[in-house]
Amino acid sequence: MARILIVEDERAIRKVLRDILLNENKSYQIDEAENGQQAIDMAGDNFYDLLLCDIKMPGKDGVEVLRYYREHSPDTQVVMISGHGDMDTAIECIKAGAYDYLSKPPDLNRLLNTVRNALDRKNLIVENKILKKKVNRQYQMVGESPALQVVREMIDKIAPTDARVLITGSNGTGKELVARQIHEKSNRSSGPFVEVNCAAIPSELIESELFGHKKGAFTSAVKDRKGKFELADGGTLFLDEIGDMSLSAQAKVLRALQENKITPVGGDKDINVDVRVIAATNKNLQEEIAKGNFREDLYHRLSVIIIRMPTLAERKEDIPLLIDYFTRKISEEQGLPPKKFAPDAIAHLQGLPWTGNIRELRNVVERLMILGSNPVTLDEARRYV
Ligand SMILES: Nc1ncnc2c1ncn2[C@@H]1O[C@H](COP(=O)(O)OP(=O)(O)OP(=O)(O)O)[C@@H](O)[C@H]1O
Numbered sequence: 047m048a049r050i051l052i053v054e055d056e057r058a059i060r061k062v063l064r065d066i067l068l069n070e071n072k073s074y075q076i077d078e079a080e081n082g083q084q085a086i087d088m089a090g091d092n093f094y095d096l097l098l099c100d101i102k103m104p105g106k107d108g109v110e111v112l113r114y115y116r117e118h119s120p121d122t123q124v125v126m127i128s129g130h131g132d133m134d135t136a137i138e139c140i141k142a143g144a145y146d147y148l149s150k151p152p153d154l155n156r157l158l159n160t161v162r163n164a165l166d167r168k169n170l171i172v173e174n175k176i177l178k179k180k181v182n183r184q185y186q187m188v189g190e191s192p193a194l195q196v197v198r199e200m201i202d203k204i205a206p207t208d209a210r211v212l213i214t215g216s217n218g219t220g221k222e223l224v225a226r227q228i229h230e231k232s233n234r235s236s237g238p239f240v241e242v243n244c245a246a247i248p249s250e251l252i253e254s255e256l257f258g259h260k261k262g263a264f265t266s267a268v269k270d271r272k273g274k275f276e277l278a279d280g281g282t283l284f285l286d287e288i289g290d291m292s293l294s295a296q297a298k299v300l301r302a303l304q305e306n307k308i309t310p311v312g313g314d315k316d317i318n319v320d321v322r323v324i325a326a327t328n329k330n331l332q333e334e335i336a337k338g339n340f341r342e343d344l345y346h347r348l349s350v351i352i353i354r355m356p357t358l359a360e361r362k363e364d365i366p367l368l369i370d371y372f373t374r375k376i377s378e379e380q381g382l383p384p385k386k387f388a389p390d391a392i393a394h395l396q397g398l399p400w401t402g403n404i405r406e407l408r409n410v411v412e413r414l415m416i417l418g419s420n421p422v423t424l425d426e427a428r429r430y431v
Pocket residue numbers: 184185186187188189215216217218219220221222223224286328371404405408
């Protein structure tokens with residue numbers, strides 16, 4: 047059910063527009079305003095899906111109404127209605143954020159098409175927002191401990207910059223989560239976030255994976271393929287497990303970082319890329335450098351900013367919050383009944399070593415939600431962990 051506001055000082059035109067729209071779709075909820083001030087008074091926070099707004103009106107005109115709605119009800123689509131002589135203003139209105147304009151008297155087909163398209167657009171915007179919220183919720187970082195607070199503050203400071211970041215820490219401490227948050231909070235957030243797990247790709251394939259290849263570069267290269275650097279253009283490239291990358295691939299990555307250019311395998315032309323690189327590792331790279339497994343020059347290129355992820359054992363005070371978060375999330379995702387944990391069961395879990403960190407805690411919560419009673423008891427927490 048779409049909500050439409052017709053803003054027009056001539057009663058006859060309001061009636062024509064209303065009749066046409068209702069004839070098209072009886073479920074449209076249509077309100078009318080006879081001047082600009084009234085339209086502004088009627089604006090709720092994205093209450094209307096669409097405004098059909100006359101440009102010339104006594105008192106506050108359509109341009110002022112448009113400005114007000116852009117600022118206070120930004121999802122509402124505004125279609126201007128222009129009479130003779132205000133064509134230039136109509137075009138200005140498009141630049142100022144109006145969806146489209148219609149000339150008076152409006153052509154029936156054009157009016158209906160414009161209304162349909164504007165309403166589709168409004169729906170898309172809303173769907174997009176919901177999706178974004180869902181994604182953000184998926185990558186929520188839970189915890190109030192001082193150790194996590196330090197990480198949060200770092201993220202807020204570095205996200206808006208293009209500085210390269212190296213995230214270190216044991217498995218399951220949330221390194222990928224941090225990389226995603228940096229991307230989401232950066233001005234590259236509308237660009238892609240591309241992840242490469244350097245440990246999972248065989249060393250002979252990593253160059254083609256990162257830089258792409260040209261058809262015929264090797265036996266299985268049957269067509270040109272873009273690499274991850276190119277796919278991440280305008281966004282963020284997350285090189286996970288960078289400590290497991292072969293030395294020859296490291297040399298190529300170094301060049302890409304130095305020159306912001308890559309060459310596909312089997313190609314002879316460089317491609318410019320605009321990519322922010324975030325790397326993560328659970329290895330001690332200083333030790334890897336000493337052993338000759340990691341290039342020191344690459345380390346310095348990657349580690350402009352270093353974020354060290356605390357282990358879960360270093361932030362045990364977050365465990366109750368994490369348990370609560372995971373129970374709600376798992377019950378939502380898997381349709382399991384929501385469960386509480388008895389205080390002594392939580393205290394017991396807080397005392398465990400958690401070598402697998404947050405990933406391990408999540409698994410344990412899931413296991414106890416399936417196997418335990420409600421609330422999960424101390425005995426069950428002992429038995430199943
Ligand atoms: N602070 C947190 N709040 C909520 N969930 C978290 C938090 N930290 C990590 N997680 C969750 O724990 C799991 C492991 O996190 P993530 O994959 O980011 O860790 P990682 O350090 O990159 O692990 P690995 O080194 O094994 O790749 C994920 O499901 C992630 O969503």
